[in-house]
Amino acid sequence: AVQTRMEDVAAMRASRTWDAQPEHVVTVMDGRSVWPDHFESARQALEPALADRGTLRLVPSTSLMFLPYTVEGEDLPPGFQFAREKTRRLAQWSKALAGDGAPDEVEPPTAQWPQIGGLVPRESRPQRKVAQRDLNLPRFPTTSTGSLPQTAEVRHMRVQRTRGEIDEGMYRSGIDRLICDAIRWQDAKGMDVLVHGEFERTDMVEYFAERMNGFFTTRAGWVLSYGSRCTRPPILDAPPTIAEPITVREWQVAQAATSKPVKGMLTGPVTIVNWSFRPPDVPDDLLFWAVAGPIAEEVGHLVDVGARIVQIDEPAVRERWPLPTEEAPELRAIYARGVRAALNRVFNQPIHVQMHTHMCYGDFGEIVPLWSDAGVDVASIEFSRSKDDSYIHQFYELFGDGHLQIGPGVFDVHSPHSPGVDTMSERLEHFRDFMDDGDLWINPDCGLKTRSWEEIDRQLGDMVAAANGLRAARAACSRPLARGSRWWRSIHRGCPARRTSRFAVAGNGSSSPTTRSSRSASRRMPSPLALRMTYPRCDPRSSARPVTGTSWPSSRRYAAHSATAWRPSSSSRGTCFPRWSTGATATRSWSTFARCSNRWCRLSSRSA
Known part of the structure; x- marks a missing residue:
């Protein structure tokens, strides 16, 4: 039997292939969505086929492993369906199509989504570089991508807060202590741009969803992400808003502990949408634009308290790029329009603020132009395991008003081992072949959340040593030769x-x-x-x-x-x-x- 979408049943019945099959498998539910499917649509599509010969089997579009197990015990409005509820509803549909009544349908609340706005260009790249010169960063500045090791101590504090063993004040004091320790540790390592470590965040998407209106989060809504790692995707239900700053307090604690610049760290709107359960039948561009609003507002809060460097993480821009089908051109145009508008809305910040972004592995070839309207200054890109640097070239030459500063990852954060100073230096020399020294940053591939402090002590130590070696060699080689020597x-x-x-x-x-x-x-x-x-x-x-x-x-x-x-x-x-x-x-x-x-x-x- 061949699995067929219910929208294609009429066309299949008109061909000879339908009658030739003794069994028909028809997709009637979206196996990746927590929103309920409509029985009436399935009934209209399948009713003419009920009298045909052969067995008719109803299935979801995918395995239900992409959904949490059950909504029982969750504080959610009625109508949402996880894996167990989808299975029960599928059995009800089968009985209803056989003439045994009609299933009850409960719809969760729906919302109106605002239309996207226009693109507003940021000041030119040369102007921004002049305005950001007072950051006093050295050649080949070193930084971390964001998160630092989340040890058993961090996880234990979260469990204690959840159980009520410690109050919110004690929890915040513990997080503040970890932030200050991390800042001092990075300072001692010789890092140039520091991060606060994100110890307060369980997940880069869930953390922001919990603090925005318009999202529902779950207690036990775990799904498999990759390998053995699980995550709890939030449910995007309405255009989100924020009532108060989300990340300002932790940034202020970190910045007060050092004289070096500390990056404000936010998850980008495209990644938040793509890693959440999204409402059906709402175009990508409206979702991206709606989530970009509160993220841009949060960037404004950071700038107001003095943040000079803000990083917007967008590791999932490539993930929902429409596959090459008949509908792909139209869907890709909608997706591209939404990404351009959302990134432009978030990155369009004052000229003196250096805007960073971070991207993970992917086939960036088709989506590189989507960044052309974003006023991004620096991009850290996962690279250490890549064999092709063509997308680095594309990003570097993307903007017509100057080159994008890029930090290609010099070591793999998924490995506990350090490649060593020599290997890192060779990788950096490779990029110096086509990049100006002033455009090259030095950073890990990704966040260091899953590593231990002992592991990153070696890895970041070698990374800083490679940067210092480049600076020393460049300084030594810049001396003019004495005539006659x-x-x-x-x-x-x-x-x-x-x-x-x-x-x-x-x-x-x-x-x-x-x-x-x-x-x-x-x-x-x-x-x-x-x-x-x-x-x-x-x-x-x-x-x-x-x-x-x-x-x-x-x-x-x-x-x-x-x-x-x-x-x-x-x-x-x-x-x-x-x-x-x-x-x-x-x-x-x-x-x-x-x-x-x-x-x-x-x-x-x-x-x-």
């Missing part, structure tokens, strides 16, 4: 710029030898030393690979040194200088010189 003489014996400096780029793009009349112009061309050409601090006669590379200003400034005015490409590599400081053959052109695979001279098409 051994390094200076070694370089100028084989430097292509010195060989081709007698060429000037003609107006038509061609090259011609420099004449006496044009020699004064060639003298004004910046020399490699004037451009602060820098080199790795290692023995040039050694076969060991240099520990770091160097950066050059924009290609427009040194194009005149090339006979062909080339533009560097960071994606390809040419031959390197094997022992070129001892007089060996150098490369033949500026392009191969720039693409030196051994990084004797690493050039960038953008200024560092």
